[in-house]
Amino acid sequence: MAKVNRRTFLAGSLASGLAINTQAQAGLFSKSYRSRTKALVLGSGFGGSVAALRLTEAGIDTVMIERGKFWKYSGEDTYPKVSNIFGELSDSALWREPSKWLGGSVGMIQYIVNNGINIGVGACLGGGSLVYGGVLLQPRREIFETALSGLNYTQMDREYYPRVLARISGGPIPDDILGSPNYAGMRDYIRVAEAAGHEIVRSEVGFDWNIIREEIQGKRAPAASIGEYVFGCNSGAKNSLDRNYIKDAARTGKLKIHVLHNVQHIVKKRTGGYEIFCDLLSKQGSIIGEHVIECEYLFMGAGSVNTTRLLLKSQANGDLPGITSDLGDKWATNGDLIYARYGLGEVNGEYQAGPACIASFDTNNPIKPTGFMHSPGPVGKSTQLQMGMLVPEVTSKATYNRFLDKMSLNWDKSLDTRSTEALDSTTQDMIDAGGGKFSSIPAFGxxxxxxxxxxxxxxDYSGRVYGIDNLFIVDGAAIPGAVGAANPSLTIAANAERMMEQIIPTLS
Ligand SMILES: Cc1cc2nc3c(=O)[nH]c(=O)nc-3n(C[C@H](O)[C@H](O)[C@H](O)COP(=O)(O)OP(=O)(O)OC[C@H]3O[C@@H](n4cnc5c(N)ncnc54)[C@H](O)[C@@H]3O)c2cc1C
Incomplete structure (x- = not known):
């Protein structure tokens, strides 16, 4: 690798309070350089952001690496719109892996087609918190304990869930907003699920309801209230992680953030510590250079699929000597299956407003308990989407082919018909109670x-990787396949809080 002087360009303190390395963003000349830090957090989603805050608060110099862009909120045209995802905005919405010859695009969401399963994940500063539905749903105790028997639910409930919610939640949907015209579909979902005997929960959400109220009152351009809540939220209502955890970590003065840094490879140095090899990307998705960062402590926060892939790749190349051969194991989909109920009559208003914030639990399911999330979408007046979740019967072991440079998740949904029957049973209850028909959409992934x-x-349960020093897993990759019939981001963040509390005192 060419040896070039280290030149970092800090944008200074932006209005957002985040000092971001904009070297690659500025599209300056092609370059290659090295730098060094004590701790490196790879990825800026729920796990990575929590780790960065707790490390920097402990006074540890920390670098956060993110492959995607920083989408700084700047008014109603900041983010892509769902209504335009296949239009001229598709490049800004979708991540296509940058390559030397074909280029790529550095949009907010990556869709991964692996054999047996399609997967959507976030690809920007704040990770999944920019593209998620906003649901911060706490699992029921009894289902959580089936999924995560190694964790103490009482402790999560008393300490770690509230700790995360205090920083990012805007609370459950208030009555006046639920009563407004564009939320008619949500009210109907509640009516039908209740009639079916399911337990309704108004979930905490990572949105500011006061801003959504202003949308409804015409004081702001509408976004969430007309169903535009997935890619950021152009009214500014989404409490994404760049506005709380990451911003608070940056305020300590101990955090350096490098965006448009796509990590390609991780090597454990013989002398201790790690080398992280990053492609520098332009805003257009071309590779314009390389940055190699040395660190003593490495925290993996690239999300389940990318953390697993990066580690398997380095393991296959012999660059993580000693790492456990169980790497890749316990992968699953949280039991996700999307359903459409259709032919319901005109139950929705003109728009299906968001964010997703109504969950229903079917704890009397004859097969096993399920959780469903009403998922507002642009599907017309008489159809509703709902995401089913449960603890699946099976998990898979991901493997990596060194010659093709490809990870396979080896997911075989056909092994788990019992879970599909459980989710079908809950949905059938709703059809019996509210009419219409249903269809599951497995291709959605x-x-x-x-x-x-x-x-x-x-x-181990504090995130410390077996067989190798100073390597920690703090993201969704650490969760063995399911959180317990609920959306996972709250549990990922709360678990990272729990892990960091154990890890920090052990760092020198
Ligand atoms: C459309 C959509 C809607 C969702 N809605 C909800 C919801 O309402 N509620 C909920 O609980 N969950 C939801 N989820 C799931 C939620 O977003 C994830 O569970 C959560 O973000 C995972 O957190 P994480 O910390 O594991 O990783 P992520 O949040 O995925 O963060 C990983 C980060 O690492 C970065 N990264 C990956 N590879 C590299 C690399 N090689 N180099 C540098 N950086 C890298 C990524 O760009 C990303 O920013 C949704 C997901 C999607 C896609």
Whole structure:
């Protein structure tokens, strides 16, 4: 690798309070350089952001690496719109892996087509918190304990869930907003699920309801209230991680953030510590250079699929000597299956407003308990989407082919007909109670990949990877396949809080 002087360009303190390395963003000349830090957090989603805050608060010099862009909120045209995803905005919405010859695009969401499963994941500063539905749903105790028997629910409930919610939640949907015209579909979902005997929960959400109220009152351009809540939220209502955890970590003065840094490879140095090889990307998705960062402590926060892939790749190349052969294990989809109920009559208003914030639990399901999330979408007046979740019967072991440079998740949904029957049963209850028909949409895949570097197989319950020093898993990869019939981001963040509390005192 060419040896070039290290030149970092800090944009200074932006209005957002984040000092971001904009070297690659500025599209300056092609370059290659090295730098060094004590701790490196790879990825800026739920796990990575929590780790960065707790490390920097402990006074540890920390670098956060993110492959995607920083989408700084600057008014109603900041983010892509769902209504335009296949139009001229498709490049800004979708991540296509940059390559030397073909280029790529550095949009907010990556869709991964792996054999057996399609997966959506976030690809920007703040990770999944920019593209998620906003649901911060706490699992029920009894289902959580089936999924995550190695964790103490009482402790999560008393300490770690509230700790995360205090920083990012805007609370459950208030009555006046639920009563407004564009939320008619949500009210109907509640009516039908209640009539079916399911338990309704108004979930905490990572949105500011006061801003959504202003949308409804015509004081702001509408976004969430007309169903535009997935890619950021152009009214500014989404409490994405760049506005709380990452911003608070940056305020300590101990955090350096490098965006448009796509990590390609991780090497454990013989003398201790790690080397992280990053492609520098332009805003257009071309590779314009390389940055190699040395660190003493490495925290993996690239999300279940990418954390697992990066580690498997380095393991296959012999660059993580000693790392456990259980790496790749306990991967699953959180039991996700999307359903459409259709032919319901005109139950929705003109728009299906968001964010997703109404969950229903079917704890009397004859097969096993399920959780469903009403998922507002642009599907007309008489159809509703709902995401089913549960603890799946099976997990898979991801493997990596060195010659093709490809990871396979080896997911075989056909092994788990019992889970599909449980989800069908809950949906049939709703059809019996509210009319219409239903269809599941397995091709949709999952938005909730979990595991691959899981607690109890790849790492211990504080995230420390077995067989190798100073390597930690703090993201969804640590969760063995399911959180317990609920959306996972709250549990990922709360678990990272729990892990960091154990890890920090052990760092020198
Ligand atoms: C459309 C959609 C809607 C969703 N809605 C909800 C919801 O309402 N509620 C909920 O709980 N969950 C939801 N999820 C799931 C949720 O977003 C994830 O569970 C969560 O973000 C995972 O957190 P994480 O910390 O594991 O990783 P992520 O949040 O995925 O963060 C990983 C980060 O690492 C970066 N990264 C990856 N590879 C590299 C690399 N090689 N180099 C540098 N950086 C890298 C990524 O760009 C990303 O920013 C949704 C997901 C999608 C896609």
């Amino acid at each position: 999952t938005w909730h990949p979990l595991g691959g570097a899981a607690m109890g197989s790849t790492c």
